[in-house]
Amino acid sequence: MATAARPSAPVAPPPGVASLPVSHRGLLTLGVMLATIMQILDTTIANVALPHMQTALGATADTVTWVLTSYIVASAIAIPITGWLSDRIGSRNLFLVSTIGFILASALCGMAQSLPQMVAFRILQGISAAFMNPLSQTVLLDINPPERQAKAMSIWGMGIMVGPIMGPVIGGWLTDNFDWRWVFYVNLPLGVICVAILWWLLPSRPIRKRPFDLFGFALLSLGISALQLMLDRGQGEDWLGSTEIWVEMLLAVIALWMFAVHMATAKNPMFERDLWRNRNLVTAIFFMLVIGVVMMATMALLPPMLQSLYGHSVFDTGVLLMPRGLGVVLTMAISAQLTQRGVDPRWLVGLGMTLAAYSLWQMMHWSLEMGSTPIIISGFLQGLGMGLVFMPLNGIAFATLPPQQRTEGSSLMNLSRSIGASVGISIVTTLLARSIQVSHAALVPNITADRLATLDPNLLQILGGSGEAVLAMADAEINRQAMMIGYLNDFWAMAVITAASVPLVLFLRRPKGPVAKPDPAAAGH
Structure with a gap:
């Protein structure tokens, strides 16, 4: 077993030198980010188009959700083999093949005529997407010298965190103004530009032959x-x-x-055992599980809540969710600067998770009578928290990994976030359904003629058919109140999970050595 050649300690290039130096680093970063944003958008962009797909594909309300689930599950299953495939056929080849596969699968999804076809094409799309995320993160780390990697990770993190937030906005606009099939066709022009840049500039890591587990x-x-x-x-x-x-x-x-x-x-x-001995990476994996739950489960809950309970349109819902993205962008830029100036990234991670928990605590106190301001404030705070966590956490995890283990480390972190997202969405959906049932049963006995005069049996008999309308209105209001209680219970559960994860910061170790200052000679590299 030829493992003796693997270094036991991280071997980092000196300041000013990247692991894989390239020309036109800015243009290559653009191509890599196009691939990342395309992939991450497709986790949420189809959400708002589901009702239109259901009609066009002849699906039911239960079965059409497989359009979303099949993509997430296929991606989660394929992510673990990213490291092996990258070593086996080369990171450049894998990135290009997966991006081209994603574009072709997107076109097939847009042309699907039945639910089985759509699910099959979404599985193909999810498998292709699985490799794009870890490889994009690895490429940005490889083409930047150590002192620029924090900035590179902040750029990558913006795409990862803002993509799910912008997905419903873009999907709603495309569905309203064109057709639901355009939520998939939009990937084609972006994909062509992306592939052209990657084909021209993308370097490859050395190929390492190792058996497949x-x-x-x-x-x-x-x-x-x-x-x-x-x-x-x-x-x-x-x-x-x-x-x-x-x-x-x-x-x-x-x-x-x-x-x-x-x-x-x-x-x-399948994964080198050295990875599991890295305390920072393992702790970061647990944090990513929580981030997947908080970020994706919240984004799954809020659009239907804002539309059904508050009466907002699809586009207005997207606008109300945008402050989350603004918060993410703001604190990612700030955290990159703070990290480079020597601020302990563990403090940033702890503060970010605390802010996210506090924003969920605020959401626990929402009411049906409130305006849009609490939605904007809590969303902005949650974005601030997630932005503070994401970049420093990636920096802490990868600072202690040798370059040849970055792809597998990135695969594990992306896998944990995907599992957290899929499990989180399923759990909050189940809790919501159960809470609505329990709350409805608890509210009904309190709606009596003594408390609501219009429910007096004599009055209802006089009203005749109008009395049935009164009863229907009362039942609709009970359902509305029960649904609101269900959402608040979900927010409470996520707030507890997020707050409980804060002590994990104690398991992180600060990377040894001062943060390198930018090298002016490397700035134009």
């Missing part, structure tokens, strides 16, 4: 798939009252446990 990959894929199926179908199948859910739960537990044992004992595991 087929058994480990099969276990991880089975575990992730079974877990997602259990969470997606649990509410409709009455959870543990269903044999199907029991089977999926046991498969997930057994497969993931066997994968953990296999990782610890296999001769050639």
Whole structure:
């Protein structure tokens, strides 16, 4: 087993020198960010078009959600093999193939005529997208010298964090003004520009031949798939009252446990065991799980809430969510500067998670009578928090990794964020449905004729058909109040999860040595 040549400690290039120097670094950064934004937009851009897809594809309200789930699950399953494929065929080749595959899959999604076709094409799109995120992060780290990597990660993080927020806005505008198929066709012109830049400028890392851990990959894929199926179908199948859910739960537990044992004992595991000995990386992975839950679950809850309970249009909903993106951009730029000036990034991560928890605490106190101001303020604060966390966390994790382990490290962090997103969306959706049922049952006994005169039986009898309309209006208001309580319970659960993650900062180690100052000679490199 030829592992002795692998360095046991990080080997970083000297200040002013990148691992993979390139000409036209700014243009290549643009191409890489186009790929990143394209990929991350497609996790949310289709959300607002689901009702139109349901009609066009002949799907039901339950089955059309597979348009979203199939993409997320396929991406989560494929992410773990990014490092092996990158070593095997070259990072340049993999990036180009995955980007071209993503563009072709987008075109096929736009042409889909049935739900099975759409799901199949979304799976292909998700598999292609899985490789783009880790590779884009690795490329930006490789083409920048150490003193510019914090800035590069802040640029990359802006695309990762702002993309899901802008997705519903762009998707709503395209659906309203053109057709739902354009949420997929929009990738074609962007993709052509992206591929042209990457083909011209993208360098490649050295190819390393290593065996593929087929058994480990099969276990991880089975575990992730079974877990997602259990969470997606649990509410409709009455959870543990269903044999199907029991089977999926046991498969997930057994497969993931066997994968953990296999990782610890296999001769050639899927991920190098040195990665799991890196405390910063492992802690960052846990943080990414929480970020996936908070960021994506919140974005899954807010659009239907703002449209159904507050009566906002699709476009207005997107505008109300934009302050989150503004907060992310602002603090990512600030955190990059603070890190370069020697501020301990662990303080920034802790402050960011605290701000995110506080914003969710604010959302717990929303009411049906409030205006738009609390929505804007809490969204902006949550964006500030996420922006403070993301860049310093990536910096801490990758500062202690040797360059040849960056792709696998990035794959693990992206995998944890994807799992957090998919699991988080499933959990908050289930909690919402359960809370609405319980709250509705608790509210109904309190709506009596003594409290609401229009419900007096004699008056209802006199009103006749109009009395039935009164009862329908009362029931609609009960449903509205119960739904609001359900959303508030979800915000409470996410606030608790976020606050509970703050102490993880204590497990992070500050990278040794001062932060290098920018080298003027390398500025134009």
